[in-house]
Amino acid sequence: MNTPEPFAGEVVHSPVRHHILSVLVENKSGVLARIAGLFARRGFNIYSLAVAPSERHARFSRITIVVDAESAPLEQMMGQLDKLVNVVDIWDIAPKDAVERELLLATIATDVSNRTSLLDILGRAGASIIDVDPGAVTVMLAGTPASCDEFERALEDYSSVELHRTGRLAVPRLGQELTNPERGPR
């Protein structure tokens, strides 16, 4: 039987001073490399990054980047990003003005002894079971980054957990003004 590695530290996914950049980009090859390269080159730290086609999905994709605003001034990050020709629009969303959600998937080894307690945790977190076999379950939680952190901590007691998180997506709270609403495709 495999002995799982003991959990070696604290789960800290939320940076001290994070900021969310919601970046609309042209859906062209190499765009992600341009953005990743820029951040690496200039020493801007990325906490998470999510990419998917946007509402204008034929031409544009949206990249949601959670940045460490301590690693460089936000203005500098946005100014440099804006210079990338394939970047169409940047929305800077402060955490207090954002509705943030993240998806967590975890596969947990189960047996008779731990099934009940696991169900209890899932119930409290609002997570659901999306796949089952005799030795394991895969569960899903869609929630705030903090609730995902909390759920992740609750799963620490289980010996074999394989965990995936998407990184957060964010939209401005309704009624909030965007920082740079004037830019965009013309």
Place this chain on the structure above:
Amino acid sequence: MQLTGAQALIKSLEQQGVDTVFGLPGGAILPVYDPLLDSSIRHILVRHEQGAGHMAEGYALATGRPGVAMVTSGPGSTNIVTPIANAHMDSTPLVVVTGQVATSSLGLDAFQECDITGITMGVTKHNFLVRTAHDIPRAVAAAFHLATTGRPGPVLIDLPKDVAQSTMEWWYPAGPDEYDLPGYHPLIDLDEADVERAVALMAAAERPVLYVGGGTLKSRATAELRAFAERTRIPVVTTLMARGAFPHSHELNLGMPGMHGLYAAVTAMQRSDLLITLGARFDDRVTGRTAAFAPGARVIHVDIDRAELGKIRQADVAIQGDVGTVLRAFEAAGAMPARLDTWWSEIRSWQAAYPLTYEDEPTEGPLRPQHVIESLAANAPEGTIVASGVGQHQMWTAQFWPFEEPNSWINSGGAGTMGFGVPAAIGAKVGRPDRTVWCIDGDGCFQMTAQELVTARSEGIPVKVAILNNSHLGMVRQWQEMFYDERYSEVYLSPDLPDYVQWAEAMGCVGLRATTPKEMSDVIDEANAINDVPVVIDFRVDATEKVFPMVPAGASNDDILVHPSQRKETR
């Protein structure tokens, strides 16, 4: 009209008004070299792709028009990365076309395949991999648009061989709306409130300085600058990249600031209460230790690139905009500082106490490099263009050559690319055949790219090259003397290996040599009389001569070291 992709590329370059392409053919770019035979475009066949890139830069800097280079895939493309990076640092408009392996071979490690768009992502303003012949006109038009608008820079077009060979129905985009650049908006509306705040700062200033950078030249705003400076009488410093943006001989000109800047220019910035920053970027070679730079100064920062505002130094008023447009707005608003008499009398006292200086050489030589530069300048016709490599000779040229007009000084500023001088001078001469072009080079730099003089001779480009031969990598030697206890490590090059005169003759140039002041004036006259072939002069200069003033790396600009002969009375 059906054209091949190769024909479409050449026709697109013609549409853009390109008259010259610097390049070297190879396998993947071969199809494009065929229609070139039928084109009005002049092709300059270089001896190394790096030469093509620097020539295109020299052409762009001398003419203000984008330079164009064309090379093959793989090593052809990697050889031109240095010029691309150099142009990126100095915001020089460049369009570089690279051949690429066929699209079916991309990603399969084919012969001479290289991910040049990946490699140059960080050193281009933008790059394209063109996947269909139909897209070629748009890529070319967009490349020129990107290279020349906003903050200029290099743009690379990677063209797979099969795309060049396939056919397309000819079309050409009518304007930027058809370039498919939804994220690129170079036109900026000036915020009047920013202008008013800047004008208010100027009205309160008692020790203002116009800190003029290369962006002022890129914006072609030298007439506006001169009008503004003359009306307000604000002192002007021009950075290494901006030499020539304001006339050297002008009474308001303090010269170059920075690590090897003039004492008065450096000190005026240090004591200033308002830096009016025009297309400059607070480079470490200008500021010295950033935290100690111009501690009492408020800052107005004008730049077309938003990311430069606040990057190094927080501005009190940051204005994103074109320097010329902003200067016209300052004029319209009647920006005017208080009386500057006291400020000017302080500045005049610094100028009087610490002018640029050097000691006379012995009559038997070796020569003082500064004396060589002054003699070349004194005998050069008006409008002479000067290119240089990187190092001591570059700094002396920036200090001692009296640049009176824009686009007359061609050097590698941000990147500091040794070997830039010879090919850049050739490119400048191609762009401005009416002008005398001198390359003032070091012996170390010359050895890096001298083979392009073969290009110059065979293409009939009569540049003049002055090698300040101190038989050393002089700037490194200077640092080792001053900061490494005179422990000279790997800086000796020998004065006569190679024999520069013989080397020049072997390349079809006239080779001359001068060791004494008498020989110096003779060979300068001789070189000036030759206008059909390139001339190379080997000036034997004193290896111990150092560039002063100097602010040691990492030191405050307050700790500027003046020439040894000026030190007693100061400290």
